[in-house]
Amino acid sequence: MSTLNLGLQCVGLMREKGDDEFEKEASKCNSLTSLRETAKKDPNFKSAAIDSLSHVKSLLVQVLRRLKLKDKTFTPFFPASEIDIDTLWNEAIRVDSTLNREESITTKKLPGKKDLNAFLQHCCTRRHYSFQIKKCGSDSCTICRPPRLPKQVFNSLSVLPDPVPTEDGHYKSFEELLGTPTDGSFRPSLQKVKKTLPFSASIQHVKNVDMMLQCEECSMWRLLYSRCKLTRQEKVDLNDAVEDLAFTCGAPIQDLHLPGRLNDVYTRQIHCEEPIEKLYYTAKYTPICIYCAQNVDDVPADQYPQCCLCKDKPIIRK
Ligand SMILES: [Zn+2]
Ligand SMILES: [Zn+2]
Ligand SMILES: [Zn+2]
Incomplete structure (x- = not known):
């Protein structure tokens, strides 16, 4: 994902202006759903919308074709007709x-x-x-x-085949696995990660950073920890560094190789869908459901908040 982000840096996206009638209709649509609804009713609108986007799409294709990961170029593909x-x-x-x-x-x-x-x-x-x-x-x-x-x-x-680990912590090669029965249990985002924080976490470690990351896969918020209190400038730098980060649960912040004391900022090695960390609540951040991170209104005194969709899950007492 970060390679893709590189390609998209400094690219401003603009569609071509269509005729007045199209622009008038398009200005009434404020979401993809409403664009699709209008296109369903009016085939002219649909083809005008496709035309107006075609330039920016080919620009993106050109940019993405120039990106490489491990010496292999990216191949954009076109949506189904x-x-x-x-x-x-x-x-x-x-x-x-x-x-x-x-x-x-x-x-x-x-x-x-x-x-x-x-x-x-x-x-x-x-x-x-x-x-x-x-x-x-x-x-x-x-x-x-x-x-x-x-x-x-x-x-x-x-x-x-699905990924299958070897004893040295890498994955077996595709060629080795092709044709053998595998299951999804070694999917990277499911793996038990042994390492956790290099210190025993306290509310002070959380307050030292006072920032969180949201997982792209499960949308849960994960706390950041630091042994020393970050200065205002360090927080700005950290925020800039993680702003475009495609974060998933358990991904180490150290992979970003941040300078100075920012290299001493950690996330806990937890899996997607695992409950929100209890220190989140100790830090008195916005009340959210411990299971799905939805905002909640009622905050019970003796247990962690659960939203109405998660109310059947086990209660976690304080
Ligand atoms: Zn059959
Ligand atoms: Zn996650
Ligand atoms: Zn919930």
Whole structure:
């Protein structure tokens, strides 16, 4: 993510001005949803919107193509076309004829979609960051139907493997794992991290920095700790350094190689979705749900706050 951020630094984004009618309609839309609603009703508006964005999109593509990670250049890809989406829907309806394009399928509704459910169980590999389908390969299967590829080619295909660690703390190579059964349990964001703070955390360590980071994955707030009290200037510098940081739970701030005493600022090595640190509440920051970081109104005296969506989770007493 930080490489991508590099590419986007110093880039101002501006779309092309469209004709007056388009601009008038566009000015009434203040979100992507309302833009989409207007585009649904008016095909002219839709093509004008696409035109007005095309320059800035090609500018971004050019910039991103110049970025590299470990000597490999980035490859931007283009969003699915209307035809691609129609094709996918037609295939999906072949899997389960009760599917309807206007109706969104949530996990709750899944049990009601028997055929889709059977398909997902039968030949799909669902992971946190990926979704893969590989037919079972049987010529008589009625769930995923026989493969159309030549048998030899079909048999040489495998689903993408999950990361598997080696004993020295690195990950096994893709080549080594391809074709072997793996599961998602070694996903980096799930790993137990052994190291924690290099000192035993107190409220003073929190107050010394008086700043938090929000995880991009789970949106939980994580405290920053420092042994010495940061000056106003150090806080400004720290804030600048983390402003564009794509932070995820447990990521060490030391990776930023910050100068001077800022290199002595730490986050606790916790996982995504783990409850908010108790020192957050000791520091008397804005009351939020300990499980999901939503703002809460009621703050009970003897237990940590839980929002109405998390009220069924176990109570954490003070
Ligand atoms: Zn099958
Ligand atoms: Zn997280
Ligand atoms: Zn909650």
